Amino acid sequence: MDRNRWLVLPLILALAVGLGYAVLSLPERTDGLQKMVADKMEVSGVSNPVTAVLLNFRGYDTLLEMVVLLLALLGVWSLGGAALHREAAPGPVLDTLARLLVPVLILVAAYLLWVGAHAPGGAFQAGSVLGAAGVLLLLVGWRLRPGLTAWPLRLILVAGPGAFVIMAIFTLLIERQLLEYPPAQAGALILLLETAATLSIGVTLAALFLGERPQDKGSK
Amino acid sequence: MSAAFLYALVGMGLFSLGVYALIVHAHLLRKILAINVMGSGIFLVLVALARRTGEAQPDAVPHAMVITGIVVAISATALALTLMLKLAAETGCAELPDEKRE
Numbered sequence: 436m437d438r439n440r441w442l443v444l445p446l447i448l449a450l451a452v453g454l455g456y457a458v459l460s461l462p463e464r465t466d467g468l469q470k471m472v473a474d475k476m477e478v479s480g481v482s483n484p485v486t487a488v489l490l491n492f493r494g495y496d497t498l499l500e501m502v503v504l505l506l507a508l509l510g511v512w513s514l515g516g517a518a519l520h521r522e523a524a525p526g527p528v529l530d531t532l533a534r535l536l537v538p539v540l541i542l543v544a545a546y547l548l549w550v551g552a553h554a555p556g557g558a559f560q561a562g563s564v565l566g567a568a569g570v571l572l573l574l575v576g577w578r579l580r581p582g583l584t585a586w587p588l589r590l591i592l593v594a595g596p597g598a599f600v601i602m603a604i605f606t607l608l609i610e611r612q613l614l615e616y617p618p619a620q621a622g623a624l625i626l627l628l629e630t631a632a633t634l635s636i637g638v639t640l641a642a643l644f645l646g647e648r649p650q651d652k653g654s655k
Numbered sequence: 656m657s658a659a660f661l662y663a664l665v666g667m668g669l670f671s672l673g674v675y676a677l678i679v680h681a682h683l684l685r686k687i688l689a690i691n692v693m694g695s696g697i698f699l700v701l702v703a704l705a706r707r708t709g710e711a712q713p714d715a716v717p718h719a720m721v722i723t724g725i726v727v728a729i730s731a732t733a734l735a736l737t738l739m740l741k742l743a744a745e746t747g748c749a750e751l752p753d754e755k756r757e
Contacts, residue, residue, distance in 0.1 A: 443678050451671035458663045458700065465707050467714035484715035485722065493719065500723045507730035511737045559722045563729075636726060643733035 480621025482553040489557060490625045494614035498599040501632060504639050505596055516647030525575040533575040540568035548633050552622065558595075558629040562636025569641025584649040588638070595635025598628055662703035669696030681750045683739045687732060694728045 472484050472492065479487035489497050525533070544564040551557030579588065602624065603614050610617060616624045642649075673693030677686055698721045705714040743749040 440679055443675060447671050447675040447678075450674065451668060454667040454671065455664055458667055458704075459660060461704065461707075463657065463660075463707065464709050467705065467708060468716045469708045469710070469712060469714040472715050473712070484712065485718045488715045488719040489722065493716070496720075497723060500727055503727050504730050507734045510734045514737050514741055516737065557722070559726050563726065640726075640729065643730055646733075646737060 478618040478621070480616060480618065480623075480625050481551075483551060483555065483557070485555065486551045486557045486625070486629075489559075490628060491614075491616065491621060494599070494603075494628075497632075498596065498603060498614070501596040501599055501635065504636065505592065508592065508639050508642055511643055511646060512648040516645070530575055533571045533577075537568045537571055540564050540571070544568070544633065544637065548629055549626075551629060552626065558632040559636060561629075561633040563640065565633060565637025566640025566644075569637060570644045573641060573645055579649065588642075588649060591634050591638045592642070593635070595632040598631035602628055657707075659703045659706040663700045666696045666699030666703060669693070669699060672696075681753070683742070683749045683751065684736075687735045687739065690735075691728065691732060694724070698724060 469484075472488060475492065476482065476484065476487060479491045481487050481491070544561040547556040547561040547564060548558065549556075551561070599614075606615055607613050670693050673689045673691075673696060676689035676692065680686060680689065701717040701721050701724075705717040708714055739749055
């Protein structure tokens with residue numbers, strides 16, 4: 436191991452120097468794609484450029500990223516998950532914290548989703564906050580009721596990618612292009628997609644944290 | 656040299672650190688953490704270099720890539736951790752077999 440380390444170190448240093456040189460050789464000022472984004476902002480339906488890129492200009496990428504998220508969860512479930520969550524009563528501090536924080540987190544997620552149209556925020560941030568709320572709930576031992584673990588849970592999991600796919604087919608049929616929204620309705624369509632994506636991202640992250648597939652005994 | 660380049664250099668430093676840890680450490684948990692450090696370095700480079708527009712508004716495209724990248728990295732890490740736990744449960748050791756050492 437020690438000899439390996441002395442062999443690897445100079446190579447990594449050379450890599451770091453090479454990468455540093457590559458970064459420094461980039462031009463000091465460049466517009467990148469910002470000009471193109473700024474020119475098309477009026478037809479995007481939102482006023483936050485990052486949301487416009489994510490949901491409108493590069494909606495195809497976001498569609499595939501939602502599928503990646505779902506695939507990761509399917510991978511974890513098909514591995515059988517890992518039963519390392521010992522069932523133990525949470526302490527009073529964790530219990531109170533979860534009771535106080537979860538409603539706030541859900542409210543923050545909704546705010547982030549709404550504000551994403553014109554300020555930093557959006558589906559991925561809101562979904563992450565929702566996922567955090569789910570993790571907190573799982574930590575205090577909360578589980579979904581058994582009746583909800585079968586198709587209702589799966590329906591929410593596929594809501595995001597599903598909404599994207601339906602929207603892609605819809606825009607392909609009605610409009611000219613894949614995921615090219617009519618400018619007048621773009622804002623509402625983006626909010627619709629983002630709401631579905633937020634729910635899916637939040638529930639997927641919480642389900643990834645839990646690991647095992649919710650069986651008849653019931654879990655989120 | 657503007658602040659953007661300083662952050663980008665730090666990001667490249669993080670990436671190199673991650674590559675080093677990925678090669679040197681045998682334990683899979685450390686390897687997964689190393690890949691996460693590498694990813695964080697890349698995110699830092701992307702965010703920093705997006706500031707080079709010289710206007711108030713940075714380039715939105717790299718920012719959008721980083722936002723989705725973070726969530727995808729989390730899910731990939733979860734999958735990797737599950738694989739590691741399965742391997743550890745199967746073999747009792749969270750390291751990949753090394754032919755040379757055996």
